[in-house]
Structure formats: structure tokens, C-alpha cells
Amino acid sequence: MVLNPVISKLAGKLVVLASASPRRMEILRNTNHLKTPDVVIGADTIVAVDGTILEKPVDKNDAYRMLSRLSGKEHSVYTGVVIVLCHENENKSVDYRLIDFYEETKVKFADLSESMLWEYIDSGEPMDKAGGYGIQALGGMLVERVHGDFLNVVGFPLNHFCKQLDVVFNTSGLLLSQEILAHSETNVKDEHTWPLGNSCSTNPAAENTAAPSLSSREQLTEVIGTEREDNGPQKDDLQRIIELMDGFKASKALFTASRLGVFDLLQSRPELDAAQVAQEIKASVKGTQCLLDACVSLGLLRTCQKRVYMNAALAQGFLLSDAPHSLGGYIQHCDQTVWPLFTHLECAVRDGTHQHEKAFGKKANDLFQDTLYNNQDIKLRFMSAMHSIAKVTGRAVATAFDLSRFKTACDLGGCTGALAHELTKAHPEMRVTVFDLPTVVEMSGRFSPQHSENRVSFLAGDFFEDELPKADLYILARILHDWPDEKVHVLLRRIADSCTSGSAVLIAETMLDGWKPHSALQSLNMLVQTEGMERRERQFADLLCQHGFGDVQVVHTRNFLDALIAFKM
Numbered sequence: 001m002v003l004n005p006v007i008s009k010l011a012g013k014l015v016v017l018a019s020a021s022p023r024r025m026e027i028l029r030n031t032n033h034l035k036t037p038d039v040v041i042g043a044d045t046i047v048a049v050d051g052t053i054l055e056k057p058v059d060k061n062d063a064y065r066m067l068s069r070l071s072g073k074e075h076s077v078y079t080g081v082v083i084v085l086c087h088e089n090e091n092k093s094v095d096y097r098l099i100d101f102y103e104e105t106k107v108k109f110a111d112l113s114e115s116m117l118w119e120y121i122d123s124g125e126p127m128d129k130a131g132g133y134g135i136q137a138l139g140g141m142l143v144e145r146v147h148g149d150f151l152n153v154v155g156f157p158l159n160h161f162c163k164q165l166d167v168v169f170n171t172s173g174l175l176l177s178q179e180i181l182a183h184s185e186t187n188v189k190d191e192h193t194w195p196l197g198n199s200c201s202t203n204p205a206a207e208n209t210a211a212p213s214l215s216s217r218e219q220l221t222e223v224i225g226t227e228r229e230d231n232g233p234q235k236d237d238l239q240r241i242i243e244l245m246d247g248f249k250a251s252k253a254l255f256t257a258s259r260l261g262v263f264d265l266l267q268s269r270p271e272l273d274a275a276q277v278a279q280e281i282k283a284s285v286k287g288t289q290c291l292l293d294a295c296v297s298l299g300l301l302r303t304c305q306k307r308v309y310m311n312a313a314l315a316q317g318f319l320l321s322d323a324p325h326s327l328g329g330y331i332q333h334c335d336q337t338v339w340p341l342f343t344h345l346e347c348a349v350r351d352g353t354h355q356h357e358k359a360f361g362k363k364a365n366d367l368f369q370d371t372l373y374n375n376q377d378i379k380l381r382f383m384s385a386m387h388s389i390a391k392v393t394g395r396a397v398a399t400a401f402d403l404s405r406f407k408t409a410c411d412l413g414g415c416t417g418a419l420a421h422e423l424t425k426a427h428p429e430m431r432v433t434v435f436d437l438p439t440v441v442e443m444s445g446r447f448s449p450q451h452s453e454n455r456v457s458f459l460a461g462d463f464f465e466d467e468l469p470k471a472d473l474y475i476l477a478r479i480l481h482d483w484p485d486e487k488v489h490v491l492l493r494r495i496a497d498s499c500t501s502g503s504a505v506l507i508a509e510t511m512l513d514g515w516k517p518h519s520a521l522q523s524l525n526m527l528v529q530t531e532g533m534e535r536r537e538r539q540f541a542d543l544l545c546q547h548g549f550g551d552v553q554v555v556h557t558r559n560f561l562d563a564l565i566a567f568k569m
């Protein structure tokens with residue numbers, strides 16, 4: 001996400017920092033001269049280690065208990081932030097809108113000797129700090145490395161805060177009158193590495209330790225949630241539930257407007273009224289009016305007093321068929337393939353299997369050959385969906401790690417070559433072979449863009465059967481989630497056999513760590529569609545480790561896909 005100027009939007013407003021923390025005051029002090037009353041900001045910082053929350057120590061012994069627990073280990077620092085936008089309505093009562101988000105930063109402590117611990121505690125610094133240390137001062141001595149936003153550890157994630165303000169103030173003026181997604185996805189990277197000497201683990205307990213965010217996130221919610229008496233449903237809770245219940249209606253309105261060509265039409269001919277749009281898309285005026293108004297309420301279109309309609313920024317960015325980051329192909333796939341499959345979610349949950357036969361009346365023994373690639377139109381639609389996802393995520397994946405040492409890469413299942421193209425753009429020395437099924441390769445030429453300096457080539461083959469092209473780097477973007485562990489092992493074994501020491505595997509998937517709704521819903525998506533699943537970082541690390549890959553590093557690009565690299569030892 002590109003960050004636009006946002007802090008100036010707070011000018012002339014009274015911003016109340018609902019926090020006693022002098023550090024937060026300091027971080028936000030420079031942001032503006034604030035006058036009129038309407039924004040309240042609250043924040044709370046906690047440290048999570050081994051599934052336990054550490055807040056501020058109550059005395060020196062408590063500080064000792066905390067710091068000795070952190071010694072030699074990596075822990076997470078979470079700051080939860082709530083922004084309340086207040087607005088006096090015409091009845092003189094106050095409407096308010098609540099935006100909440102949190103940021104996680106990982107901090108690794110050195111091994112601390114007893115005398116070091118007590119010297120630090122005696123300095124008095126730990127007492128008013130979450131986890132018992134102040135990274136910005138003497139506590140910095142204790143820290144070996146930090147992955148993520150430093151200011152988040154100090155008590156306020158200023159960058160994420162600005163990104164949220166950007167969504168509120170810059171994305172669309174209309175959004176001010178609507179709810180904003182609480183944990184909006186942004187394009188910053190959260191990086192971290194698995195502990196050195198990353199060992200294989202088949203112990204389910206290891207998975208829990210690898211995902212401390214389960215308990216800490218729940219407890220963080222407790223910490224930042226407001227305690228209240230049971231006075232019946234609260235307005236925000238009710239609103240949230242209704243939003244969730246309405247989710248499918250919103251999706252279908254978006255799919256339908258996209259399918260009927262509403263966004264392309266209003267781009268070439270802005271300011272049409274409902275009757276004019278209805279005529280162009282060959283639909284009823286009544287239905288078109290409802291659809292256009294729904295799109296306005298969702299922030300996809302804008303309107304004005306004359307009741308004519310225009311594309312909002314979101315539509316221009318993602319919904320035009322020729323936008324550089326068009327999600328049009330993916331939207332059509334969601335509408336025509338994913339939607340029918342999801343109507344059988346209950347069966348999928350009961351049986352633990354995909355639902356192709358129920359949704360489309362056809363047996364699907366081989367997921368790709370029997371469902372997606374056995375009909376030319378469906379194949380093109382699927383390729384177009386993969387193409388649009390790869391275009392939107394490609395740059396974030398291609399630049400997640402320093403790949404300068406790799407001169408040759410092979411994108412296994414690389415479909416239209418969109419990610420390969422981003423890789424060659426980001427790495428001028430790199431040549432990329434896209435390896436995919438013959439039926440895909442024969443159609444890949446239809447997809448623009450044409451590849452830079454011919455450093456992308458296509459090779460037809462089946463990665464479960466045929467010899468893999470030699471490469472320094474193997475890329476698996478949205479591939480492993482299609483398959484159960486047994487098949488993943490087959491593929492990783494084949495890749496490992498083609499690798500030499502120092503070669504690497506780069507995996508781009510939505511990882512389940514962190515309780516992001518998109519990832520968890522994507523996991524349901526894999527359930528209804530495939531025999532595969534979404535996985536956690538630790539699961540990938542374990543799978544790779546069994547094939548001789550180690551030194552696993554993960555970057556959360558927060559752009560649909562997370563990226564993981566592992567090196568052949």
C-alpha cells in the first residue's frame with residue numbers, strides 16, 4: 001500500500017490521546033497542531049512469550065520474573081490501537097466510528113546473566129514498561145534483534161496508524177460514512193526468521209508454540225476490549241454481526257456489477273444515471289438502481305445529488321478490466337467457481353472433502369484436469385484469475401527477500417508467467433522458467449504483459465511426473481495449498497533432488513499465523529475446492545526440513561500472500 005499524506009488530515013481537529021504513556025505522547029506529538037474535537041486514540045502494549053502475556057511489572061521481583069522469562073528468547077510485542085472518530089449529528093448527539101487494529105513486532109533477547117538482570121532492574125527503567133524493558137533506552141542493551149516496527153515496541157505503531165488514517169481519509173471520501181475493515185491489509189512487510197538450528201518437529205505441541213498468537217491474540221482482545229455490564233447487545237457488536245451476515249450480499253453485488261461491466265462502463269462514461277446504465281448493460285432500471293446504490297454503499301461507486309454515478313478509487317484501482325492491478329479475473333472465478341462450491345460448505349465441513357461433484361455435477365478425481373482444465377472457457381477464466389492474483393501480489397513476493405544471488409529460477413505451476421515477469425523486473429540478472437501443464441502453457445501467450453528481455457521462458461510438463469528444469473531457486477506460489485501433505489512431500493522430494501547446496505525454495509502462500517480473516521477464509525476455500533489446505537509457517541518449515549531445507553525465513557507481505565524462503569543445506 002502506498003502511503004499518502006495523512007497527518008495533515010488531523011489538522012484543525014482535537015485529538016485526544018487516551019493514554020498516560022509519555023512515549024506515545026512523544027511519538028504523536030510531532031504529528032500536528034490539533035484543534036477541533038473529534039478523534040480519540042487509545043493504545044495498549046503487551047508482551048507475549050510462550051503463550052503468556054506480560055504487562056507492566058508491579059515491583060522489582062515481578063520485573064525479574066519477566067526479564068528472566070524473556071532472556072535468550074524471541075517474544076512478540078503487540079500494540080493494540082483504537083481510533084474513535086466522533087461526529088456530532090444534526091440531533092446534536094455524537095455518532096462515532098471505531099477503528100481498531102494491532103501490530104506485532106518480534107524481539108529477540110540475548111542471554112542475560114543474573115548480574116546483568118539486576119543491574120538493569122536497579123536502574124528503575126523496567127517499572128512502567130510492558131514486559132519490563134524499554135527498548136528505546138537502557139533496555140536496548142538486552143535486545144539482539146527486532147523484526148517489525150520498532151516504534152510498536154516503544155508503544156505506538158506510527159506507520160500502521162498512518163496507513164489506517166490513509167484508508168479513512170484518503171481512499172474515498174465516502175468511507176467516512178461507512179465502517180472500515182478493522183484489520184485492513186497493507187503492503188508493509190513483517191519479517192522474521194525461525195530460530196537458528198530450526199529443527200524438524202512432528203509434535204503438535206510444537207505447532208502451538210509456533211503460533212503464540214492464538215492465546216496472545218485472544219488475550220490481547222481481552223486487554224484492549226472495554227469491560228461492560230450486560231445491558232443487551234451493544235451497537236457495535238450488533239453492527240459487526242450484521243456486517244458478517246451481509247458479507248455474501250456484498251460479495252455478490254460486487255461480482256454482479258463486475259460481470260455486467262458496470263465499472264468499465266462508468267470509467268469510459270462517468271456520470272450516468274441508473275436508467276442510462278440500465279440501458280447500456282441491458283438490465284432493468286429498478287434492478288440497476290438497487291445494484292448501483294449497493295455499490296455506492298460499499299464504497300465502490302460514488303454518486304451526487306443529481307443521482308449520477310462514478311467509479312470510486314477502489315473500483316479504479318482494482319475493478320476495471322484494464323487496470324494494472326485488476327482483480328477482474330479473480331472476481332469472475334470467485335463468482336462462477338468458488339461461489340457454487342461455497343454453497344456446499346456444510347457438506348465440506350462434515351465430510352472434509354471438496355465439493356466439485358455436488359456443485360458442478362462432475363466427478364473430480366484429478367482436481368485440475370477434471371475441473372478447471374477440461375473446458376476451454378473455465379480454463380481461461382481460471383488462468384485469468386491466477387493472472388490477476390499474481391499481478392497484484394507479484395512485486396511483494398518478488399521483493400520479499402534478497403534474491404540477487406539466484407541467477408536461474410523455476411516457477412512451478414507459474415501459469416501465465418505474471419509472477420515470473422515481476423521476478424525478472426525486480427532482479428535484472430535473473431532468468432525464470434515457468435513450468436506448467438501443457439494445456440496451460442499452450443494458452444499462456446494470451447496473457448500480457450510480454451516478458452522483459454525474454455528472460456522468461458515456458459516449459460510444459462507435470463511437476464509430479466516430469467523432470468524438473470534445473471534452477472538455483474524454485475518458486476511455489478499458491479501451489480502447495482492445493483495438495484495434502486503426502487503430495488507435498490512428493491513434490492518437495494523432487495525439488496530437493498534437483499537442488500544443490502545453496503539452492504532455495506520460495507513459497508508464496510496465505511499463511512494461517514496471526515488470525516487474519518482472509519487467511520482463515522482462504523482455508524475454507526481450499527477445503528471446498530481441493531484436497532489441500534492453507535498452512536502455518538511452522539508446518540511449512542517442518543515439511544521443508546524433512547527434505548533437507550533449513551534457514552527458513554518468512555516475510556508477511558500483507559498483500560494476500562506471505563513469502564517463505566528455505567535453503568538446501
Ligand SMILES: O=c1[nH]cc([C@@H]2O[C@H](COP(=O)(O)OP(=O)(O)OP(=O)(O)O)[C@@H](O)[C@H]2O)c(=O)[nH]1
Nearest residue numbers: 019020021023044045129130134135153154155
Ligand atoms: O520497549 C518498550 N516497551 C514498552 C514501553 C512502554 O510500556 C508502556 C506499556 O503500557 P501500556 O500500554 O499499559 O501504557 P501506559 O503507559 O500504562 O499508558 P495507558 O494510559 O495507555 O495505559 C507504554 O507506556 C510504552 O510506551 C516502552 O517505553 N518501551
